[in-house]
Amino acid sequence: MKRPVLLLLSWMCFCGLLQPKLLVVTVATEETDGFRRFLRSAKHFNYTIKVLGRGEKWSGGDSMSAPGGGQKVRLLKAALQEIKSEDRIVLFIDSYDVVFASSPKELLRKFQQAKHKVVFSSESLIWPDRHLEDKYPHVREGNRFLGSGGFIGFLPNVREMISNWTGGDSDSDQLFFTKIFIDPARRKSINITLDHRCRLFQNLHGALDEVVLKFENGRVRARNVQYDTLPVIVHGNGPTKLQINYLGNYIPNTWTFETGCTVCQENLRSLSTEYPLVLIGVFIQQPTPFVSVFFERLLKLQYPKDRLKLFIYNQEAHHEQQVSSFLQDHGGLYRDVKTISPEEEMDSTASRDFAFDLCRKDKECDFFFNLDVEVVLKNEDTLKILIEQNLPVVAPMITRVGRLWSNFWGALSADGYYARSEDYVDIVQGRRVGVWNVPYVSNVYLVKAGLLRSQLKDRDLFSSQTLDPDMAFCHNVRSKGIFMFVSNMQTFGRILSTENYQTKHLHNDLWQIFENPTDWEERYIHENYTRIMKDKLIENPCPDVYWFPVFTDVACKHLIEEMEHFGKWSGGGNRDTRIQGGYENVPTIDIHMNQVRFDKEWRKFLLEFIAPITEKMFPGYHTQVGSASWTVLKF
The missing domain is CATH 3.90.550.10 (Spore Coat Polysaccharide Biosynthesis Protein SpsA; Chain A)
Structure with missing residues (x-):
């Protein structure tokens, strides 16, 4: 196709006289969890995705530790040579750490408003060669440096841009595109610009403080507060994988205040036929x-x-x-x-x-x-x-x-x-x-x-x-x-809290009323305790004496066994060195709670479970649990 015709097609697309055909291309040699999330976000907005490299061994290096990614350019170059329709607009993006936040319509509108043939994502940090910083054109506002994880452009211009690629799979795709961009003649010939204010692409590396979630009218978007823009594509590039995972919990409309979780019932496994081992x-x-x-x-x-x-x-x-x-x-x-x-x-x-x-x-x-x-x-x-x-x-x-x-x-x-x-x-x-x-x-x-x-x-x-x-x-x-x-x-x-658990007693769980009160109550407080007033479970065998369910059988068993295990019963005489003054007016054969170091726990039990009942049975009196020695009697 002749160049004047291409210019005419481009002008007609910009003016809205033609609806351009968007081709979204990505590379995914493995079907990772991130890739599945990417496809789900694309499906949400009805993007059609062409995936390159499926089943191919990844040999493009590890971009987290060193430059790489040349394999993506090789695959893209081969794929574009097979496309015959010249009126296509190509969106080339990463996939493992990318989510779509809006529709193809918004993407194309913002691309047309950029008034360039190819638009790259931008970054505030330069990679992989910081010595090239001075060769970048200066900008009044926005990110200055190119990011290769996402770009959009007319097919002929993109094809021209990568036509000179002869690098290896482990060579840097970002460095390749950077050298094209910082070359004034090539930048002008291909008509390249950067998405300086993150209207199309949001790279998270170096911009975490700029990006927040925006909930509005049942939708959720990522908002760049630095430039007050709503990016269409969000990319967790570099060391920001956790941040894209966080944003992916909400975008695109994965969770909103109006709908709650919209994907939690998707792809469920049925247990109706066979239980896995x-x-x-x-x-x-x-x-x-x-x-x-x-x-x-x-x-x-x-x-x-x-x-x-x-x-x-x-x-x-x-x-x-x-x-x-x-x-x-x-x-x-x-x-x-x-x-x-x-x-x-x-x-x-x-x-x-x-x-x-x-x-x-x-x-x-x-x-x-x-x-x-x-x-x-x-x-x-x-x-x-x-x-x-x-x-x-x-x-x-x-x-x-x-x-x-x-x-x-x-x-x-x-x-x-x-x-x-x-x-x-x-x-x-x-x-x-x-x-x-x-x-x-x-x-x-x-x-x-x-x-x-x-x-x-x-x-x-x-x-x-x-x-x-x-x-x-x-x-x-x-x-x-x-x-x-x-x-x-x-x-x-x-x-459970295990921080202060001691093992020096026979039934150590009895001492957990402070550390794990809910579990203590479930284990030791009678199941009918909360119903004793409502269902009138309190008995009155004689004046001012009341019976009601408070301990479980396990609690009674543990208390008895704990005291028997301790075994140091009093002699039942009047002389008792355990009490102040050493004289017991009403002697019994017993063990004091403080002897087994259960006095604080017992006081807590009385305040929590006995005092509320006594205050209802004796109106007008406030129950106080003092520091007297509490006793378990032997019968």
């Missing part, structure tokens, strides 16, 4: 309260026992009796059981790698379900819910009672540790409900076994010289481009 890894790494209750809940998990295998790692001799009791009574229900006891001296990091390897080598294993013993899994359908989500790594959100502590992080600091994302509190407190792409999960999560045999086949995923096992695992998952998710679509449970 799951290896549950239980990890006991420190003295933990309510371990017996943990195993009771594990038994109640609503999943066929013949489709479950158990791996139990116990590092604490204190809990050996509870593990063996559970296995003796119920181990035969499961398809298989493997245990590691304290005597085997396997450290916690090795135990997690070992557990993954058990699933990896087992051809029957479909999922690995990590379950730390401090997890209080109240939702008996948790495992089924996570499997149905059909995600690579997914955790049920659990929190610590009364605190913002949870089993996920919304963001990471520069050194790879915890940082709070803008939406963290809203997610933890349930004001935003959905399935969220996050950089870190721990304690309880489900992993597809297929990943353990492919991208996560390294057998030291939890090992690191600087990171703890959970952080090392999540770092390795992120480095493979695998997404981790946390769901707060339902209430799943909570996590």
Whole structure:
């Protein structure tokens, strides 16, 4: 086609007399989680995508550590030579870390308003050769430097631009395009400009403080507050993968205040025909309260026992009796059981790698379900819910009672540790409900076994010289481009505090009324306690004496056994050195609560569960619990 005709076509497109045909081209040698997210965003706005390099080995280098990407230019050059229709507008973008935020109509309108034949994305940071900075043209406003992760242009101009490419696959595509742009003659000949104010493209590297989410009229966009623009395409280039993951939780309309989560019910796995086989890894790494209750809940998990295998790692001799009791009574229900006891001296990091390897080598294993013993899994359908989500790594959100502590992080600091994302509190407190792409999960999560045999086949995923096992695992998952998710679509449970748990008593859980009050109440307070006034469960056997349900049978049993275990009963005489003055007017055979160091816990119990009842039974009196010695009598 003659050049005057091309100019006429371009002029007619700019004037709106012709509707240009948009061709979106990207390179994806692997179908990663990021690529699937890119396609989902394209589908949302009805973009048609041409994917280059499928099934081809990536040899374009690692742009995170060194320049590369030449393979993309080679593939694009070959693809454009096959296109016959000269009136096409070509959008060439990365895909693994890119999402569309608006429609092709807006993209083309903004491209036409740029009044150039080729428009590249822009950056505030120069890469890969900072010595070329002086050769860049100066700009009055906006980013000055070219970004090669996205550009749009008329097919003839793009074809001309890359016609001289002769580089290798590992050569720098950004350097190639930069040298074209900083050459005044070529820049003018091809008619190239940069999207200086991020109207079409938003590169996040160097611009994280400029980009915020904008919620308006049931839509969500990324807004550049520096230039007050709404980019059509958002690119998490360089070290901003976590930030694009965060934005991708909302864009394009993935979650809005009006609709909530719009994709949480997509691509679900049905359990109507067959239950996949799951290896549950239980990890006991420190003295933990309510371990017996943990195993009771594990038994109640609503999943066929013949489709479950158990791996139990116990590092604490204190809990050996509870593990063996559970296995003796119920181990035969499961398809298989493997245990590691304290005597085997396997450290916690090795135990997690070992557990993954058990699933990896087992051809029957479909999922690995990590379950730390401090997890209080109240939702008996948790495992089924996570499997149905059909995600690579997914955790049920659990929190610590009364605190913002949870089993996920919304963001990471520069050194790879915890940082709070803008939406963290809203997610933890349930004001935003959905399935969220996050950089870190721990304690309880489900992993597809297929990943353990492919991208996560390294057998030291939890090992690191600087990171703890959970952080090392999540770092390795992120480095493979695998997404981790946390769901707060339902209430799943909570996590225990283990910080001040002591093991010097017979029934140490009795002392948890301060550290884990909810679990203490569930274990030791009678199920009818909250109904005693409403349902008139209080009995009055004689004047001013009232009976009502307050303790469970387990509480009574534990208190009795604790005192018998202590065994230092008083002699029942008047002389009693335990009390001030040493004389007891009404002697009994007893043990004082302070003798077993339970006096603070007992006072808390009286204030929380007895005082409210006495104040209702004796109107006008305020109950005070003093510091007197409380006593357990022996009958």
